[in-house]
Amino acid sequence: MRNLVKSLDNVPLKNERPDKLANQNAKELKPCNPYLLAFADLRPPYGSAMPRGHYFSLILSGTLQDLGKKKFAVADHIGFDSDIAK
Numbered sequence: 001m002r003n004l005v006k007s008l009d010n011v012p013l014k015n016e017r018p019d020k021l022a023n024q025n026a027k028e029l030k031p032c033n034p035y036l037l038a039f040a041d042l043r044p045p046y047g048s049a050m051p052r053g054h055y056f057s058l059i060l061s062g063t064l065q066d067l068g069k070k071k072f073a074v075a076d077h078i079g080f081d082s083d084i085a086k
Helices: 002-009 018-032 051-067 077-085
Strands: none
Touching (some): 018 051
């Protein structure tokens, strides 16, 4: 998993389509055999909430749900957000 985080650090997000990014992530996640994936909202280093970070994570998790149906399970982003907020 540590390698995945490093590889995500090097992904240029400018001009990348979410489905292309999700497809790349799905290829890297498949060998890890994850039981369940959940995406937290993306936030800047200082930790404040950003609506763009929420919507990007929502789109990314939805796209990965479609790509990974038979490979791995992805948690519902809205449900995951409400669980974290408790």
